[in-house]
Amino acid sequence: MTNSFPDKEPLLRVDGLSVDYGLKGDPLRAIDGVSFELRTGEAVALVGESGSGKTTTAMAIAGLLSPNARVSGGQVHYRGQRLPIDDDAAMRPHRWSETSVVFQGAMNALNPVHRITKQIAEPCILKLGMTRGEATARAIELLELVGIPADRGVAYPHELSGGMRQRVMIAMALACRPSIIVGDEPTTALDVITQAQILKLLRDLRSQLNLALILITHDLSVVAESCDRVMIMYSGRVVEDGTVAEIFAEPKHPYTKLLIASIPNPANGKKMIRPIPGDPPNLVNRPSGCAFHPRCPSTMSVCTTEVPRLGRFGHGRVACHLHPPLQENMVTVHA
Amino acid sequence: MAGQASRNFMSRRLGLALIRAIVTLLIVATLNFILFRVIPGDPANMLLAGARSSVTAEQIEAQRQNWGLDRPLFPDQVVDYLWASLHGDLGYSFKFRGRQVADLIFERLPATIALVGLAQIIAILGGVMLGLYAGWRRGGAIDNIATVSSLALYSTPAFWLAMLLIVTFSTVSGWLPGYGAYSPSASIASVDRLLDYLKHLALPVAAVALGLIGQYVVVARAAMSEVVTEDYMVTARAKGLTHRQMLMHHACRNAMLPVVTLITLNLGYVVAGAITVEAVFAWPGIGGLTVEALNARDYPVLQGIFLLLGASIVAANLLADLAYGILDPRVR
Incomplete structure (x- = not known):
């Protein structure tokens, strides 16, 4: 699916994006030179541990960088147009109309004092210029689309279960017919059965509405079920990028290998969680060279000095000195 | 269907x-009764005070029987008291001989309602808005000024503020009167009289309002600065709302919850008066009456004022309960 239309201009193109937090004198680089493309209708998972930069990457795309964040390099293009991601007011027309967000734990993401229909209808009135009546009709239509009966529209968030609230959040995200939905760990707070239902709903809506999805998660089992492509992030950099099938069958980067090996699988007797030794990297004082080298089982001397380039490898990309990038022209021949 | 259920629940709650x-x-009325019975001193003696040396034991006993003081406190006197209070009979004043306590209180009530009511309106309009704005723009210039000055005002005793106002605006500059409700020389023409009254009202209102503004700014700012960190504010921003829309549609309603509770509870004091401020300005309200009654050991008047205070606080609590239920769907 990923490479089925390689010639079209991608929906979203991120080039060497770097984002810093904090003061100018002592900045914390949350993401460092992130580059990738997203095609219409494609689902990409951003996987990594806390502090790997997956949320910052996704929020930058949605135009939701916090006021203390600074774009220190790179750019983002949406449908060929450069997005002013560091300008809060200029990003306003883009938000929700082009990129919307399904936040995690929809309890706090929904306003406790407004009825759910009103919250779904709000962007339709403010962004699409609908009348209150039209917007309410649209909200009820969306509720039914995500499997909530129309008569529940008068409910307040606290009157709904966790799964229902997440459905409301999804309905709300669809309100202005966006092309990209960012899922910020949308199933983290839910039980396994509800989680499966929500993932199925997202999958169905995606194919029905031809939506692109950027799914932030640290749960690889969620990725396998709902995405076409995976990007593994470590210490603010993309270390590996490939189709779900490739990454799970044949991971290249040692971090990806350890990440996949850490999933417990009771079916083949792997009942214990196998942790990756060592501590997550310090972002203020990032390890030299490859940030993963202090924890990597196959460190070479070059790993401590040189940052590996994220180069094409097979159908995907990997940033590791064990897998030096193939020549660009060879890739073309290969593809 | 859901509406019906929530309406039933609402009326149950009410x-x-x-x-x-x-x-x-x-309970408040009963405690009020007990309080004035455990205070040392016999009301019969008090009634005959001044003529004590020439009063015989028989005459005192006759008075006790006359006022029903010889009957047991419980249940006879308590029940009598509660029954009479229910009918607006709060007894007779010691100081203002032969005058009904209820009449005295009603005479003084308008002045107090004008003073505290006006101060509340000003403080609510000014303080709440300033507090909400300061919390919204935390760390901004307005926030810094508002926070420091409101904390100072909040912690300043009202009577001291009142004295400062008198010294500044009355004694030194002579701009406004600092004593009483009317000038002795004021004409009786209605418009002039009203203007004169308003001039006299200005400084007491300022003294009460400034303290209240401090309180409202502190509470509203704290509530708002909590709301701006909530996840639903991030959602509102993600929806592409402008700052103004985020503030008006999402932040204010939530930040107003604790503020509305405080406002309704404060409304209970509108009838009780501001004792110290009224005393400093010799304002003829309930607060002033309280001080006069205290000085004269006028127990029936004090008892009546305490009952009024208790009743208005209970009513304010009831109102707060209901207001919260309307504003916050989670407690319905």
């Missing part, structure tokens, strides 16, 4: 709150 308020009021 009924419960009403029963709670009535029970509380009964």
Whole structure:
């Protein structure tokens, strides 16, 4: 699916994006030179541990960088147009109309004092210029689309279960017919059965509405079920990028290998969680060279000095000195 | 369907709150009665005070029988008291001989309502808006100024503020009167009289309002600065709302919850008066009457004022309960 239309201009193109937090004198680089493309209708998972930069990457795309964040390099293009991601007011027309967000734990993401229909209808009135009546009709239509009966529209968030609230959040995200939905760990707070239902709903809506999805998660089992492509992030950099099938069958980067090996699988007797030794990297004082080298089982001397380039490898990309990038022209021949 | 259920729940909640308020009021009234019976001193003696040396034991006993003081405190006197209070009979004043306590209180009530009511309106309009804005723009210039000055105002005793106002605006500059409600020389023409009254009202209102503004700014700012960190504000921003829309549609309603509770509870004091400020300005309200009654050991008047205070606080609590239920769907 990923490479089925390689010639079209991608929906979203991120080039060497770097984002810093904090003061100018002592900045914390949350993401460092992130580059990738997203095609219409494609689902990409951003996987990594806390502090790997997956949320910052996704929020930058949605135009939701916090006021203390600074774009220190790179750019983002949406449908060929450069997005002013560091300008809060200029990003306003883009938000929700082009990129919307399904936040995690929809309890706090929904306003406790407004009825759910009103919250779904709000962007339709403010962004699409609908009348209150039209917007309410649209909200009820969306509720039914995500499997909530129309008569529940008068409910307040606290009157709904966790799964229902997440459905409301999804309905709300669809309100202005966006092309990209960012899922910020949308199933983290839910039980396994509800989680499966929500993932199925997202999958169905995606194919029905031809939506692109950027799914932030640290749960690889969620990725396998709902995405076409995976990007593994470590210490603010993309270390590996490939189709779900490739990454799970044949991971290249040692971090990806350890990440996949850490999933417990009771079916083949792997009942214990196998942790990756060592501590997550310090972002203020990032390890030299490859940030993963202090924890990597196959460190070479070059790993401590040189940052590996994220180069094409097979159908995907990997940033590791064990897998030096193939020549660009060879890739073309290969593809 | 859901609406019906929530309406039933609402009326149930209202009924419960009403029963709670009535029970509380009964307890307050009974405690009020007990309080003035455990104070040393015999009312019969007090009534005959001044003529003590020439009064015989028989005459005192006759007075005790006349006023029903010879009957047992419980249940006879308590029941009498509660029954009479229910009918607006709060007894007779010691100081203002032969005058009904209820009449005295009603005479003074308008002045107090004008003073504290006006101060509340000004403080609510000014303080709440300033506090909400300061919390919204945390760390901004307005926030810094508002926070420091409101904390100072909040912690300043009202009577001291009153004295400062008198010295500044009355004694030194002579701009406004600092004593009483009317000038002795004021004409009786209605417009002039009203203007004169308003001039006299200005400084006492300022003294009460400034303290209240401090309180409202502190509470509203704290509530708002909590709301701006909530996840639903991030959602509102993600929806592409402008700052103004985020503030008006999402932040204010939530930040107003604790503020509305405070406002309704404060409304209970509108009838009780501001004792110290009224005393400093010799304002002829309930607060002034309280001080006069205290000085004269006028127990019936004090008892009446305490009952009024208790009743208005209970009513304010009931109102706060209901207001919260309307504003916050989670407690319905």
